[in-house]
Amino acid sequence: MKSISIHLTDQCNNSCIFCVVNSHQGKKEGVNNKMIENFLKENAGKGYESVNIHGGEATVLDEFIDILKLIKKHGYPSVSLQTNARKLSEEAYAKEVYENGVKLFVISLHGKNAEEHDLITQVDGSFQEAVDGIKNVKSLGAKVRTNTVAYKGNIESLPDIANYAMDLGVDHVNISAMHPVGKAYQNFNRVVPTYTQIQQKIFDMVEVCVSRNRTVTLEGFPDCMIQGYEKYQIDWEENEFKLLFHNFVLDNYATFMEKQTKKRVCSCSQCSRTKSCGGVYKEYLEFFGENEFIAVKN
DSSP states (O other), rough: EEEEEEOOOOOSSSSTTTOOOOBBBBOOOOHHHHHHHHHHHHHHTSSSOOOESSSGGGGGOOOOOHHHHHHHHHHHHHEEEEEEEEGGGGGHHHHHHHHHEEEEEEOOOOOOHHHHHHHTOOOTTTTHHHHHHHHHHHHHTTTEEEEEETTTTTGGGGHHHHHHHHHHHSSSEEEEOOOOOOOHHTTTHHHOOOOOHHHHHHHHHHHHHHTTOOEEESSOOOGGGSSSOOBBBOOSSSSSSEEETEEEEEEEHHHHHHIIEEOOOOOGOOOTTTTOOEEEEEEHHHHHTTTOOOOOOO
């Protein structure tokens, strides 16, 4: 799918301990509506099938609904929203967002219960609000994909998180490797596990989803650490994103991520998966080194 992606804000109503953009709950940020409208106008009619909105947390912005109306005005076929779903716990607001074009909600769900999830977000009640948000948008007919970041504190709960999400009616479960930047870098020793530590529970989480006939994907894992499960890895070449991030544009998000945030290790030169695998996050290698990584031969 060819899409454009807009990072609306760093502001958020959560304060997750591994947030990659170091989102804050501080003063309100202004949004450059003119820049956003120009970006939408310049790319309209060029074959982009979707607009993906993310932050921070886009729903905290007073301008958010107006931005959805701009997207509709310029004729984009669909909108997806990456969100913590807290504001979507308000039925009227969820309906307004849905009726202004958002048909896919990508919702963060990092724990199997309030104790686990709220520890990560550092906001009491955020789990229940996310759950209520999922229920609200599903009742409207929207598609929901949850995103769960595997971190030191939820390893054992990963299969349970998938089951809980599916019990809520979630259509698609995405499992993300930790990208150790922002708060994740600041809290590295507290939050970042090795791939070896989480590998089996990741596989268990995938199998739970497969057994219940739900879509499941993996994101950000080196291929050599998910052998036998590579087919579940998101193929960014099939999901081309042009990204507006603050005041600059990345023509191809996947190329940026591979060239700027990841690194090849010695074993990569011998690996049969080199072309499809983007490598390893640089910050991960800074702390853990490269002894974990063994070339895939077949």
